[in-house]
Amino acid sequence: MPVPTIKYYVREGLLPPGELTSPNQASYDETHERRLRLVRALLDVGGMRVAEIANVLAAIDDPARPLHKVLGAAADPLGTAHDEHEDTEAASAHAVVADLVSRRGWQVHESNPAAADLSKALAALGRLGHSAFVEVLDTYADAAEQVARADLAYVARCVAVEDMVESVVIGTVLGEAVFSALRRLAHVDASARMYGTDGSKEHETS
Structure with missing residues (x-):
């Protein structure tokens, strides 16, 4: 991660400042690394704007916010x-x-x-x-409903809230690509079973 990018995230409130070790140097720990990874996931995978990311992070950092609401704050901007x-x-x-x-x-x-x-x-x-x-x-x-239950069972494997939110974002965006591909494969199979007459294995395209 380039230093200017980290400084930008700190200025925008997406990342807490590191611990100063000298007038022009700061130390960042595993907590910062996890937050950076989440920010990148929200940006690169979720396609969120900085203001939307700030709202998600505020929900994560609010101890009074139920987990259901935190995950919703992450998923809602993805529409x-x-x-x-x-x-x-x-x-x-x-x-x-x-x-x-x-x-x-x-x-x-x-x-x-x-x-x-x-x-x-x-x-x-x-x-x-x-x-x-x-x-x-x-x-x-x-x-x-069945897919949603599978999604949340996967998210439940995470311990940290940041990791849960990251899983929701990545799972929602890339999970839809996975489900779409599975659906297309199932279409080919269903079409072959319903309308196929020669038992051929030729690929069907649309």
């Missing part, structure tokens, strides 16, 4: 931008998401960024003539 469309499809999608959350008893506030992302995706499907996709939404939700 995409809100849909700018405010048409019939958008209104219908918002209602579908609200009903899904309510029916499944999910402890999620309606303002959660993930709910907005889901509404955005459903609205886009509706505009493309695939509004019937909502019929399989509960099946997707079943799979999502």
Whole structure:
């Protein structure tokens, strides 16, 4: 890590100052190293802005903040931008998401960024003539619950809160890439089983 970068993080409040060992030198310990690793994960993997990272670090350093809230502070900024469309499809999608959350008893506030992302995706499907996709939404939700439990079981292996937050960020961003790849592989297999007639092993591409 370049020294100017470390000094910048200290100035921005992302990293506590090191212990001065001379007028122009400071010593940094394992705690600083862990915090640096977390900051880099939030920046490079999570794509967060400095202000967002400061909010996450403030949540970590707040002893009164429940762990659930700390992990939420790390995961919430990872969503995409809100849909700018405010048409019939958008209104219908918002209602579908609200009903899904309510029916499944999910402890999620309606303002959660993930709910907005889901509404955005459903609205886009509706505009493309695939509004019937909502019929399989509960099946997707079943799979999502199973994956979420696996994610949190993995995070629970960590001891330090910083390591937990790092796991949430990396697991959310890269875990979605892993799940997407697995889903595509499963698509190829399901397609071969449902529509394949010659038992060939040829790759299918999209």
